[in-house]
Amino acid sequence: MKIALCIKQVPDTSDIKWTENNTINREGVESIINPYDVYAIEAALQIKKTIPNTKITVLTMGPQQAVSMLKKTIALGIDDGVLISDKKFAGADTYATGKTISKAIQTAVSDYSMVICGQFAIDGDTAQTGPSIANHLNIPQITFVKEILECNENYVIVKRQADAGLETIKAELPILLCMQMGDFEPTRALIDGYKKAQSAEIKTLTMEDLGLNAEEVGIKGSPTYVSKAFRPIITRNSEKITYSENSAEILKTKLTEYMAGENE
């Protein structure tokens, strides 16, 4: 069985700092594999362990430097990597991204049975790319997947986090899964894997390779655009004291006052 795995390289958002003139300083910010995608990789590897002859192709849309991330996944046991990269792809929203990635899947893994994504990417946190890919491929999706319970050549059974509990869902293949973070330790690379990764060839697919035109990709092919970006500033009329012996008493008084309420 063939699996297309979609992962994204993201800036480590916990590392991003503000400069004095209210712009984001991305210098020295490390690029990491989107944390949710680690679980997508894990899910794909898990299936490969249970179904012989499974081949996993990892795809990412991003700049040239993302090749190193793809190679890392090959060290973990992923079979093959595809970089979807073109200057024209810049500024794509989730609609255009979904369209571009779906074309790449059809080009590089046309006989896929399953597409696996992460649930969110921490830079955008939209959780829309997976369903968008599924729509463009015209296959169903299951989002918020916590666990794969069973999988064979014909169907998959998964646990899904619904709003009020856990759903068990059975789906015919092909299907797209979006993986939540789970409670397991991610696989570690083996020495053999590193060797394989070093010699692995990563194929690059450009806009032309995908048969798309400039109107359909990147910022032009995106229905949404950012009109304004600003630093979140939320302030209240606050009062601040430094801890001293009677702080607890003062806090108690405040609590009573606030509980009585409505005295703005």
Add this chain to the structure above:
Amino acid sequence: MSENKNEILLYAEVTKEKFIHTVFFELAQKSAELAGKLGDCKISAMLFTAPDRLKDYKDGFLKSGIDKVYVFENEKFQNYNTELYSKLAIELIKEINPKIVLIGATNEGRDLAPRISSALHTGLTADCTDLDINEKGQLAATRPTFGGKLMATILCKTLPQMATVRPKVFKPLKEDILKETDFIVKTPDLSDFKPKTELLEFVKTLEDEINELDSAEIIVAGGKGAGSEAGFEVLREFAKALNGTLGATRGAVDMGIAPKCIQIGQTGKTVRPKIYIACGISGAIQHLVGMQDSDKIIAINTDENAPIFEIADFGIVGDMFKILPELIEILKKN
């Protein structure tokens, strides 16, 4: 396609307990405001329900200022199914051409919305913290990005303009907005429609704790500053002394000192208690978006520059493990 109408369409999600999800009423309240800015704008809802249940929902719609409800009735609508719901929603939207479609950012809504927007080749802004109509009459959807370090206002070139909003981001209906509501019942023939995904089982989890945070008047929330499980015990005791409910940051959850189900913030619960007491919490925006609308916010933090103080009504710069035991003593005495 014909001209898009001045209409805002809302998704009326039905919960497992067969209620209309509260986020729908919050969206209805916000839509009334947006409709006012657009002028001459109708607000409608789409509902998927098993036959004969509409009567249970009618009252809610009549009070929430909805002009029209498109009701899809079928035995198959006992449980949400992506393929089924998105197919009908897409058909409806193509038929009525609304300008704006709003959906609650629950797990169900976040599954459904991108499927609809993508099929309609239109834009969707996820998890908005604010919605407005700009001077050109466009939907201006604001949301945090870059891990909350940045807020972005997003516009959409195509119609309908779509957005999802988490529960409790907007205020609930303040008072009934009474309007004459039309109910347009549709009974689609789905005998030939065989979804490829099938729900085998549903197990309810953690309802109690989730609901408790929803309705709590006082929330005592702990962050990484609590340091350990023992540290969280102090917070639990404090919460008990105040008759409050315990909450946590993702930092604390990731450390393993607090359960995931009490996480507050962008990827957790959004809460709106009377008093929110943040202990050992730095005040990352992803946390703030989940609690910033609390009536009163108190912060205790050793770092006087912690951003949480900017949003607090009252702050104490100090060690929570000094002040809380003292306060617990005082509270116990009274």
